[in-house]
Amino acid sequence: MRLGAGRFVAGETLDDAARVLRKLNDDGLSANTTLLGEAVHDRDATAEIVRAYTAVIDRIADDGLRANVALKLTHLGLEIDEELAFDNVRALVEHARDRGQLLRIDMEQSSFVDATLRIYRRLREAGLDNVGTVLQAYLYRTPADLQTLLPLEPNLRLVKGAYLEAAGIAYPHKADVDAAYERLLDTMLAGGGYTAVATHDERLIERAIHLAEQHEVGRDRFELQMLYGVRGQLQLDLARRGFKVLVATPYGPEWYPYLMRRLGERPANLLFFLKNAIRG
Numbered sequence: 001m002r003l004g005a006g007r008f009v010a011g012e013t014l015d016d017a018a019r020v021l022r023k024l025n026d027d028g029l030s031a032n033t034t035l036l037g038e039a040v041h042d043r044d045a046t047a048e049i050v051r052a053y054t055a056v057i058d059r060i061a062d063d064g065l066r067a068n069v070a071l072k073l074t075h076l077g078l079e080i081d082e083e084l085a086f087d088n089v090r091a092l093v094e095h096a097r098d099r100g101q102l103l104r105i106d107m108e109q110s111s112f113v114d115a116t117l118r119i120y121r122r123l124r125e126a127g128l129d130n131v132g133t134v135l136q137a138y139l140y141r142t143p144a145d146l147q148t149l150l151p152l153e154p155n156l157r158l159v160k161g162a163y164l165e166a167a168g169i170a171y172p173h174k175a176d177v178d179a180a181y182e183r184l185l186d187t188m189l190a191g192g193g194y195t196a197v198a199t200h201d202e203r204l205i206e207r208a209i210h211l212a213e214q215h216e217v218g219r220d221r222f223e224l225q226m227l228y229g230v231r232g233q234l235q236l237d238l239a240r241r242g243f244k245v246l247v248a249t250p251y252g253p254e255w256y257p258y259l260m261r262r263l264g265e266r267p268a269n270l271l272f273f274l275k276n277a278i279r280g
């Protein structure tokens with residue numbers, strides 16, 4: 001944390017995270033939180049993670065925080081067994097429902113998209129409506145995935161996509177990803193579900209606001225999402241304009257891979273990190 005990870009991560013413990021979530025709420029922002037970690041390969045370890053997330057959900061409810069959980073299915077055992085991941089996430093979605101919260105399933109590498117969407121669909125078929133997932137604009141398959149999900153009136157977060165994918169399955173050029181994002185936004189906002197517009201790209205944020213107006217999507221049916229530590233002033237400005245802004249605020253001792261992804265997105269962050277590392 002001393003090295004500068006604290007800019008992007010809300011600390012190592014649930015107490016640390018609860019303090020940061022409270023501060024975000026006080027500033028007029030909503031939040032989600034994630035216990036950092038991915039790719040667990042041991043069944044017993046996944047049970048431990050379910051217990052930890054149960055405690056997070058309870059803490060959010062007990063402290064009256066405007067927050068929810070977002071998690072990765074590989075953290076709940078998707079690489080061991082899809083049924084195990086399903087059982088684990090189902091238990092957490094049910095617990096979140098009982099405590100009045102949404103739970104969102106993040107999207108990971110392209111090899112997990114089919115299983116993630118299958119699990120999302122099974123949860124909805126089981127009558128659980130307090131669950132959302134994520135679509136990635138860089139994947140060629142995403143417009144088709146969106147069409148198959150729309151009849152469910154899904155709660156979807158739209159992102160550009162964070163993983164290194166082959167050109168055979170994902171747009172390699174940023175301009176094409178941005179154009180795809182815009183087209184998907186249009187379909188999603190017109191589609192009748194709930195849309196979480198997750199980007200720091202101001203042009204796309206304004207485009208989303210415009211499209212929401214055009215499709216008469218009320219402010220209770222879409223929100224803007226950004227990462228903790230990125231474009232903080234923009235987050236506050238949008239909240240002051242009356243939009244729901246949710247800040248994705250992860251915590252936990254396993255913060256290193258997350259930090260590396262954030263640094264990779266923007267070389268200027270690397271400079272920030274190195275300056276802190278030298279000072280520390």
Ligand SMILES: Cc1cc2nc3c(=O)[nH]c(=O)nc-3n(C[C@H](O)[C@H](O)[C@H](O)COP(=O)(O)OP(=O)(O)OC[C@H]3O[C@@H](n4cnc5c(N)ncnc54)[C@H](O)[C@@H]3O)c2cc1C
Nearest residue numbers: 106107134159160161162198199200201225226227248265
């Ligand atoms: C709330 C949230 C949830 C996400 N969930 C997922 C997920 O489930 N699956 C997934 O694959 N990806 C996820 N992502 C990551 C996403 O796919 C992108 O990698 C990330 O958001 C960067 O793209 P961008 O949309 O901000 O646009 P970019 O075009 O990359 O950036 C637009 C502008 O934002 C600023 N910016 C962007 N990133 C940073 C940064 N790290 N530090 C400082 N400034 C920055 C820059 O000034 C840049 O010019 C999520 C992103 C957010 C905000």
